[in-house]
Amino acid sequence: MKHNCPLCDNEAILFYKDKEAYYKCNNCLGIFEDEKDRVNLELEKKRYEMHDNNVEDKNYQKFVLPITSSILKDYNKDSKGLDFGAGEGPIVSKVLDDNGFNIVQYDPFFHINIELLDFKYDYIASCEVIEHFYQPKKEFKLLRSMLKKGSKLYCMTELYNENINFETWYYKKDPTHVFFYQKETFEYIKKEFGFSSLEIDGRLVTFSY
Secondary structure (H helix, E strand, O other), X not given: OOEEOXXXXXXXXXXXXXXXXXXXXXXXXXXXXOHHHOOOHHHHHHHHHOOOOOOOOHHHHXXXXXXXXXXXXXXXXXXXXXXXXXXXXXXXXXXHHHOOOEEEEEEOOOEOOHHHHHOXXXXXXXXXXXXXXXXXXXXXXXXXXXXXXXXXXEEEOOOOOOOOOHHHOHHHHOOOOOEEOOHHHHHHHHHHOOOOEEEEEOOEEEEEO
16 A cells, blocks of 8 residues: 655655554655554543643753743744644743743644634744644644744654664654654755744754744
8 A cells, every 4th residue: 555745745665563554755754653553533632631731840841941942032022922732731831921922822632722823923832743743744834824924933853863763762652643753854844835944953943934
């Protein structure tokens, strides 16, 4: 059976198979789980509810520091931001709110504010979200459409590279993680969706428009 990449539509080859099958795109080098192996939406939501969602947790706040510190440095209280995929405990919004920043939340499970997707923003934060994208092409097109000229999209995720043992990789073990990115995958996204620049600093990936 032929498997096409949900990001760039090119043909992918079998990359790893155990209980679930994963395919690697020959073009953008994205790695994605076979659609038939995904958990259903009910189990997906339950998995998210199991996360540490206490926004007062200092360790949780420290974890999102790459995104929050970058936004605090790059923008000001007059800037309008979107926390895309904010989750049950919108920690990025909490930190920015505490600093007087203006940010709103969207999440398909916990903050279903569809109307927010019709506006444009000075910055968008998407923390530990993009690895959950079933349709990354559709989602990145949407994210790009919501950015003002001169704005930034901040993403946090764990990048894959060939030095990682995929079989034992902890990031793969989360059943809601369905799409994994390599450096080349983000370079494809930058070019395909019209971003002006790309910066990768550990888990933090920043697209400028």
